[in-house]
Amino acid sequence: LATGPRQNNSIFYEIRMYDIKPSKMKDFAEMVNKYFHLRTAHSELVGLWSAELGAMNKVVHVWKYDSFAHRTAVRHALANDKDWQGKFISSALPLIEKQHNEVAYMVPWCELGKPPKEGG
Numbered sequence: 001l002a003t004g005p006r007q008n009n010s011i012f013y014e015i016r017m018y019d020i021k022p023s024k025m026k027d028f029a030e031m032v033n034k035y036f037h038l039r040t041a042h043s044e045l046v047g048l049w050s051a052e053l054g055a056m057n058k059v060v061h062v063w064k065y066d067s068f069a070h071r072t073a074v075r076h077a078l079a080n081d082k083d084w085q086g087k088f089i090s091s092a093l094p095l096i097e098k099q100h101n102e103v104a105y106m107v108p109w110c111e112l113g114k115p116p117k118e119g120g
Contacts, residue, residue, distance in 0.1 A: 024095040
């Protein structure tokens with residue numbers, strides 16, 4: 001993790017990776033489609049992927065935060081969001097085998113672009 005001014009003042013991205021139980025991948029994808037708007041109401045989703053080749057039954061999503069304080073506030077709000085907790089988290093947790101999170105910063109010469117359209 002970064003320390004000092006970068007930790008307090010820099011935009012960063014949290015990469016959240018999930019291994020879903022193989023027999024539950026369809027259920028997980030349906031829940032994401034139905035309820036993920038509850039999560040995106042709290043912070044910006046940069047990307048969401050699932051694997052069909054290679055390492056199977058994996059889901060990756062990337063969240064943008066303005067600072068670690070911003071992330072802390074979002075995580076606190078999510079913990080207190082009854083819809084998010086009741087409709088998604090309580091049902092999703094039994095479908096997940098393991099989770100791994102990482103923090104990443106953009107290199108100075110890199111720029112994130114938006115896809116020409118959502119989905120697909």
